[in-house]
Amino acid sequence: MKHGKNYKNSVALIENGKFYDTAEAVALAVKTSTAKFDETVEVHVRLGVDSRHADQQVRGAVVLPNGTGKTVRTLVLCKADKADAAKEAGADYVGAEDMIAKIQNENWLDFDVVIATPDMMGMVGRLGKVLGPRGLMPTPKAGTVTPDVAKAVTEAKAGKIEYRLDKTNIIHCPIGKVSFGAEKIQENFEALMDAIVKAKPAATKGQYVKSCVLATTMGPGIKLSTAKFGN
16 A cells, blocks of 8 residues: 555654553644544554453443544434433434334434434344444443433433444544544543453453554554553
C-alpha cells in the first residue's frame, strides 16, 4: 500500500520502537492527523485472553465522558407501555413487531444502536442473523436489553460505546474526534481503559493488556506503554 506525503510526514514524528505514555500518545495522534475531515481517534487493545473460552470473554459498555462526536441513531423495540418514555428520551425510532418486520422485509438498518425490553427478546431473536454480524444485537451486558429504555437511550446519545473482543483477542473502539483536543480524548481513553481493566476475567493468566495502539482514521499507529494498566 502506497502512502502519501502527509502520512509519511506523520510517521516521521513517531519514534520507532518507542512506547508512549497516554498524554504523549494522544498529543501525537492529534498532531499527526492531516486529513481534510475530522478524523476519528481509535484505540486497539490486544488482550492476553482466549476469546474461544466463555470464561475469558471481555465485553461490556462504557459512557465516554465527552461522547464520541457521532450522532447516534437509536431504535427502541418495546411494547406500547414503554413507547412514550423512549420517545421522550429522544429515541429516533420506536416500535415493536412493525419495526422487526421492517428490518426483516426491507433490510432496513438506518440506526446505530438497538435497545429492547426483555419481553421483546423472543421476537428480537429472529433478527440475530441480520443484527448479529453488524454488532447491533441488543444484549444485557451492553445495557441494551433493559426495562429502563429511557436511561438506555440517554446513555447511547451521550456517547455510550460497547467494547468486545474480536476473534484475534483485540478490542477496537472509537474514543472521539480529533477536534475534541488532546485533553478530552485522553479523558475518553482513560474511561475506556478503566472499564476494560475492570472487566478482566478471573480465568486470565499472565499479562492481561498485551498491547495498546492509538490511531486516527488516516494516521499511523502510536504504541502506548501498557505498564500502567496493572498487569
